[in-house]
Amino acid sequence: GESVGLHLPTLSVQEGDNSIINCAYSNSASDYFIWYKQESGKGPQFIIDIRSNMDKRQGQRVTVLLNKTVKHLSLQIAATQPGDSAVYFCAENMGRGGNEKLTFGTGTRLTIIP
């Protein structure tokens, strides 16, 4: 399943399938991007990050792709599990050295169907 983040805030995916969550960021000067997962009643949990000098980064079952030309970020989750159900936020960073400003996208609610 696939979402476009800002325009489709919900995504339902069959357990075991792959999911893709998309995000359009706003500032071409942003140099660091993070995906967070937020479960109900909890704070955001770091999933994976990518710096602006990269276009792809892989973690365990997750891959982040960055397309700076069109200011687009995506999170791919392989072999989704029920525990992946949550709201996923992309965030872009401006500033560094203690002046980091994270701006979050609107979020996408991912529901895994057993």
Next chain:
Amino acid sequence: DTEVTQTPKHLVMGMTNKKSLKCEQHMGHRAMYWYKQKAKKPPELMFVYSYEKLSINESVPSRFSPECPNSSLLNLHLHALQPEDSALYLCASSQVTGGAIYEQYFGPGTRLTVT
């Protein structure tokens, strides 16, 4: 220890009350943050502290007053709040080393209701 703790978990206060939210981390992080998150919305940055000094204030009303008494603690003092200030208040921390950027670790938040 990769945990950011926040107290209390829930807080209900009247518009004339004064209360404080507390945040603590023992990861040696020298940057700490306050965010506000309304229901079904993303977190929004309020304040950034770097080396115990306020480095960013995102034009937050003065009824919110942050304080960083030491490198492990961050407080948010609340006074004369409005019902629209009801939200989840999140604390986060991150490393600060030269010009590098590091991920922010979030606490579970304090759910604030202003009556």
